[in-house]
Amino acid sequence: xxxxxxxxxxxxxxxxxxxxxxxxxxxxxxxxxxxxxxxxxxxxxxxxxxxxxxxxxxxxxxxxxxxxxxxxxxxxxxxxxxxxxxxxxxxxxxxxxxxxxxxxxxxxxxxxxxxxxxxxxxxxxxxxxxxxxxxxxxxxxxxxxxxxxxxxxxxxxxxxxxxxxxxxxxxxxxxxxxxxxxxxxxxxxxxxxxxxxxxxxxxxxxxxxxxxxxxxxxxxxxxxxxxxxxxxxxxxxxxxxxxxxxxxxxxxxxxxxxxxxxxxxxxxxxxxxxxxxxxxxxxxxxxxxxxxxxxxxxxxxxxxxxxxxxxxxxxxxxxxxxxxxxxxxxxxxxxxxxxxxxxxxxxxxxxxxxxxxxxxxx
Numbered sequence: 001x002x003x004x005x006x007x008x009x010x011x012x013x014x015x016x017x018x019x020x021x022x023x024x025x026x027x028x029x030x031x032x033x034x035x036x037x038x039x040x041x042x043x044x045x046x047x048x049x050x051x052x053x054x055x056x057x058x059x060x061x062x063x064x065x066x067x068x069x070x071x072x073x074x075x076x077x078x079x080x081x082x083x084x085x086x087x088x089x090x091x092x093x094x095x096x097x098x099x100x101x102x103x104x105x106x107x108x109x110x111x112x113x114x115x116x117x118x119x120x121x122x123x124x125x126x127x128x129x130x131x132x133x134x135x136x137x138x139x140x141x142x143x144x145x146x147x148x149x150x151x152x153x154x155x156x157x158x159x160x161x162x163x164x165x166x167x168x169x170x171x172x173x174x175x176x177x178x179x180x181x182x183x184x185x186x187x188x189x190x191x192x193x194x195x196x197x198x199x200x201x202x203x204x205x206x207x208x209x210x211x212x213x214x215x216x217x218x219x220x221x222x223x224x225x226x227x228x229x230x231x232x233x234x235x236x237x238x239x240x241x242x243x244x245x246x247x248x249x250x251x252x253x254x255x256x257x258x259x260x261x262x263x264x265x266x267x268x269x270x271x272x273x274x275x276x277x278x279x280x281x282x283x284x285x286x287x288x289x290x291x292x293x294x295x296x297x298x299x300x301x302x303x304x305x306x307x308x309x310x311x312x313x314x315x316x317x318x319x320x321x322x323x324x325x326x327x328x329x330x331x332x333x334x335x336x337x338x339x340x341x342x343x344x345x346x347x348x349x350x351x352x353x354x355x356x357x358x359x360x361x362x
Contacts, residue, residue, distance in 0.1 A: 185307035
C-alpha cells in the first residue's frame with residue numbers, strides 16, 4: 001500500500017470481502033490465514049453485523065418470537081416505554097456492560113418500579129442473547145448487572161370467617177365456584193377453564209388441563225407443573241355434582257349467567273366487577289373482640305393464597321402445597337413458611353432454655 005502498510009483480503013463462503021491493514025507483511029499473512037481457517041470452520045462472525053442498529057435487530061427478533069398473545073402485549077409496552085427510547089439508534093456492537101448498567105440507573109432515576117425495570121432488562125437480555133446466537137455480536141453486554149430489589153409481599157389470605165362471609169354474599173350460581181377456589185387453590189383461569197369431564201367423581205379428584213385466557217381456552221396450563229391432579233373434599237364434590245348434573249360432559253363447569261348471554265366463557269374483568277367485588281364489599285365478619293369488621297379488599301387470586309395458608313397452618317408440608325398449587329418454583333411456595341405451626345419453635349425454645357433470662361423490675 002502507498003502508506004507502507006500491508007493489506008490482507010479474504011472472502012467468506014458467500015463471496016463477501018474482508019480487508020485489514022498491518023505494519024508488517026507477516027502480520028497480514030497470519031491474519032489472512034486465521035480468517036480463512038475460521039471461514040472454513042464456519043466459526044467466523046461477520047464483523048460488519050455489529051454495525052446494525054438496535055432497533056433493526058429488535059424488529060427481527062420480535063417478528064421471530066413464539067409467545068402467548070398476552071405476553072406479547074405486556075412485552076410490547078415494556079419495550080416501547082423503557083427499551084427503545086434509550087437504545088433504538090445505538091449500534092449493537094457499541095453497547096457495553098457498563099452502558100447497560102447506566103441504563104438501569106437512568107430507569108431508577110426516572111421513577112420506574114423494580115418490577116418494570118426487571119422486565120425491561122430481561123427483554124433486553126433476550127435480545128442480546130439472540131444477537132450472540134446469530135453472530136451479530138460476540139458476547140452479550142447483559143452480564144453481572146445490578147437490578148433494584150423487588151420487595152416480596154406476604155400472601156394476602158382470608159380467615160375462615162372472612163371466607164364464609166364472602167360465600168354468603170355471592171349469588172347462588174357463584175358460591176360453588178368460589179368454594180372450589182378456596183379448597184383447591186386453582187388459579188382463576190383454571191377455575192373458569194374447568195370442564196365437566198375433568199372431574200373424577202369416583203376418586204374425588206379433578207384434573208387441571210385446560211385454562212381460560214384472554215385469547216380463549218388453552219389445552220395446556222401455565223407450565224408443566226400446572227397440569228396436575230387435585231383432591232376434592234367430600235362437601236366440595238357434592239356441591240360440584242349439584243352444579244354440573246344438567247351440563248354436558250364436555251361443557252365448561254362455570255359460564256356466564258346473564259340473561260341473553262348465558263353459557264359463554266367467563267371474562268376475568270367482568271366477573272371481578274360484577275360478582276367478586278360486590279360480594280367482598282358487602283361481606284363483614286366479627287373480630288376477636290366481637291366487633292363487626294369489613295372483609296379485606298383482596299382480589300380473587302387471594303382464594304389461592306387462602307387455600308395454601310390454611311393447609312400450611314394445619315401442618316401440610318410445603319412440598320405438598322407446591323404440588324397442589326402447581327408452583328414451578330419451590331421458592332414461590334416458601335412464602336407461606338412463616339405460617340407453619342412450628343415455624344419459630346426452635347427460636348422460642350432457645351429463649352426458654354436461657355439460664356437467666358432478662359427481666360424488667362416492676
